[in-house]
Amino acid sequence: MESSSLVSFCQLSNILAPKKVHNYRPLLKQRTSPSTTTLQCHKMYVPGFGEASPEAKAAKHLHDFFTYVAVRIVHSQLESYNEEAYAEMVEFLETHSLSDGGDNFVADLLRQSSTHKTLALRILEVRSAYCKNDFEWDNLKRLSIKMVEERNTKVMRDYVTETSTVNTETETETETET
Amino acid sequence: MESSSLVSFCQLSNILAPKKVHNYRPLLKQRTSPSTTTLQCHKMYVPGFGEASPEAKAAKHLHDFFTYVAVRIVHSQLESYNEEAYAEMVEFLETHSLSDGGDNFVADLLRQSSTHKTLALRILEVRSAYCKNDFEWDNLKRLSIKMVEERNTKVMRDYVTETSTVNTETETETETET
Numbered sequence: 001m002e003s004s005s006l007v008s009f010c011q012l013s014n015i016l017a018p019k020k021v022h023n024y025r026p027l028l029k030q031r032t033s034p035s036t037t038t039l040q041c042h043k044m045y046v047p048g049f050g051e052a053s054p055e056a057k058a059a060k061h062l063h064d065f066f067t068y069v070a071v072r073i074v075h076s077q078l079e080s081y082n083e084e085a086y087a088e089m090v091e092f093l094e095t096h097s098l099s100d101g102g103d104n105f106v107a108d109l110l111r112q113s114s115t116h117k118t119l120a121l122r123i124l125e126v127r128s129a130y131c132k133n134d135f136e137w138d139n140l141k142r143l144s145i146k147m148v149e150e151r152n153t154k155v156m157r158d159y160v161t162e163t164s165t166v167n168t169e170t171e172t173e174t175e176t177e178t
Numbered sequence: 179m180e181s182s183s184l185v186s187f188c189q190l191s192n193i194l195a196p197k198k199v200h201n202y203r204p205l206l207k208q209r210t211s212p213s214t215t216t217l218q219c220h221k222m223y224v225p226g227f228g229e230a231s232p233e234a235k236a237a238k239h240l241h242d243f244f245t246y247v248a249v250r251i252v253h254s255q256l257e258s259y260n261e262e263a264y265a266e267m268v269e270f271l272e273t274h275s276l277s278d279g280g281d282n283f284v285a286d287l288l289r290q291s292s293t294h295k296t297l298a299l300r301i302l303e304v305r306s307a308y309c310k311n312d313f314e315w316d317n318l319k320r321l322s323i324k325m326v327e328e329r330n331t332k333v334m335r336d337y338v339t340e341t342s343t344v345n346t347e348t349e350t351e352t353e354t355e356t
Binding site (some may be wrong): 043044045046047054055056057058059060061063066067069072073075076077079086103106107110111113120121124126127128129130131132133134135136137139140141143144145149151152154155156158159162168 | 223250304315319325337340
């Protein structure tokens with residue numbers, strides 16, 4: 001019941017949202033070759049990003065993430081080999097948040113004192129090295145695609161399970177009455 | 179003055195945080211081959227992610243981002259060819275937020291009505307297609323690395339400019355007094 005309902009949902013989606021919509025592009029944003037005047041992009045139109053492409057927007061989020069990762073790396077390294085600097089880092093983290101943007105955090109750290117300045121420079125160095133050499137970009141793509149597929153299935157499965165349960169209860173009540 | 183100060187900062191960073199720290203790995207998280215017992219990873223240790231790797235964490239953020247993009251794509255498509263569905267989507271967006279997670283948004287949309295269900299299925303389909311076929315993963319990597327470099331330079335330049343200005347003002351005051 002469940003798998004056939006899932007299949008029927010997919011078919012329903014295909015019928016009511018024909019494949020041509022996938023290629024419907026009222027306006028095309030040319031993101032890789034701005035100098036050409038002939039628009040030949042076969043991708044879906046993504047509105048609402050202003051001057052930044054979706055990739056640039058995602059890069060901005062990742063930038064803050066890399067700063068967070070760099071802070072964690074440096075924090076861990078200090079804990080192992082430099083107690084004094086570690087204590088300063090911990091104290092600074094208690095009063096300064098990364099949620100306003102990693103650059104503001106690092107800029108404040110840079111201005112705190114000469115020893116804090118060293119930590120700030122270290123964080124800048126680590127985030128650069130991390131995103132270039134350590135972060136597994138292919139793995140990110142693979143995990144992202146996998147996550148979307150799994151979550152799509154889950155959303156539909158939860159819905160089918162819920163509606164199936166409701167239907168079963170309704171049928172049971174009807175049988176009881178007759 | 180500015181560029182030489184920037185260079186001196188880089189050198190300071192190199193002196194006070196020797197390169198060997200870059201390779202210091204108290205614990206190694208083996209992320210790609212969990213079955214081997216010999217740890218031979220040459221990457222920096224990234225603590226604090228629990229069961230999820232940094233790539234998995236980043237994928238989770240991107241997942242919500244792709245849902246947002248898919249909503250925008252479908253919203254734009256409806257505006258062009260299905261006024262009724264477009265009006266329903268706009269109304270739903272006014273009362274439901276994507277910030278609690280894209281899956282919750284789609285799950286609510288799925289349960290709203292039969293026409294809303296069609297929109298929800300369409301969003302699921304689009305987000306899957308978008309992340310697999312349209313999103314420019316190589317471009318994301320390139321932009322991310324570029325952004326980190328530019329922001330690193332900016333953070334250091336702003337600091338140098340600020341301290342240079344302070345130094346210049348101090349020197350001017352000293353000259354006036356003598």
